[in-house]
Structure formats: C-alpha cells, structure tokens
C-alpha cells in the first residue's frame with residue numbers, strides 16, 4: 678500500500694514508520710502544514726517527496742485542496758497522521774473515509790485533545806499510553822485499532838511520561854500500520 682504521512686513538527690513517529698516499511702507499505706510522500714517542520718528536512722534527506730504549505734498563507738480551503746492534490750499526485754492511498762496538529766475538515770475526512778489513521782498519546786477514550794500527559798498525572802492515573810485510531814470528523818474519536826500502556830511513576834513529570842509513551846508510539850504505530858494496510 679502507498680502511504681502518505683502528515684506531520685507538523687519533529688516527525689519522530691514518521692521516522693519510525695519509514696524505518697519499518699519493508700514490504701508492508703511504501704511511504705510515498707510526507708506533507709506538512711508547517712514548512713519549517715524539522716521532519717520535512719529528514720524526509721528530504723531520505724529521498725521521500727515532500728509537500729508543505731502554511732494554511733494561513735492561502736486559507737484553510739485552498740490549503741486542504743492543495744494538500745489533497747499533492748497526496749493524490751504522489752500516489753498516496755492511505756494517510757498516517759504523525760504529530761499532525763491541525764484538525765482536518767469534514768470534507769477532507771469524507772474524501773479519505775476510513776483511509777486515515779492517527780496516533781494519540783493517551784489511552785483513548787481518555788484525554789482527547791492536547792496536554793494528555795499532564796492530565797493523566799493530575800488525575801492520579803496509574804497507567805498512561807498511546808492509541809492508534811481511525812480518523813473521523815470528531816477529534817480523536819474514531820475506532821481504536823490498538824493501544825500500548827506504560828506505568829505512571831511516583832513523582833513523574835509530564836516530560837518524563839511523554840518520553841516513556843513516545844518510545845511505545847514508535848513501536849506501536851508501524852506495527853499497526855503494517856497490519857491495517859494489509860488486512
């Protein structure tokens with residue numbers, strides 16, 4: 678399967694997805710809503726075509742139209758959101774129905790949205806983790822495909838917890854993609 682990856686920042690999940698591709702899928706394009714996203718430079722260095730456009734420069738509708746066109750021109754059949762920090766419009770999601778997945782740093786349905794690790798610590802939870810889910814119009818609410826758990830330790834900070842969860846993200850996301858794209 679031909680996969681496009683959407684990022685907004687450093688792209689460590691993108692790197693783990695690219696590194697694990699093998700015969701399971703092919704990463705054909707990395708796209709970003711932030712032209713300065715560090716992950717874009719990494720993709721370029723690794724010979725992966727990239728697309729970048731700032732929505733504020735052209736407006737959300739034109740941005741998404743250009744994004745959609747670039748993804749299709751690159752041959753993408755499925756999309757993996759990997760630290761993509763922008764909500765896709767209902768129209769965009771409808772065009773890619775059941776072909777977009779995301780990784781979210783919480784044990785969904787807990788802690789949708791931002792600041793998940795601080796919220797899990799503040800709640801006194803004993804475990805945290807990450808979830809790979811199908812993207813629907815509603816934020817972080819589509820069907821969960823798989824989760825990984827980590828302990829929350831006494832005196833944990835949100836940064837320490839985030840690093841522990843991120844290590845699991847890097848293991849979980851490529852595995853789930855390989856299965857889901859070849860189901």
Ligand code: GRF
Nearest residue numbers: 687688689690760780781782
């Ligand atoms: C990850 O924790 C992901 O779950 C969240 O944003 C972070 C992105 O990190 N949505 P990276 O850009 O993949 O390094």
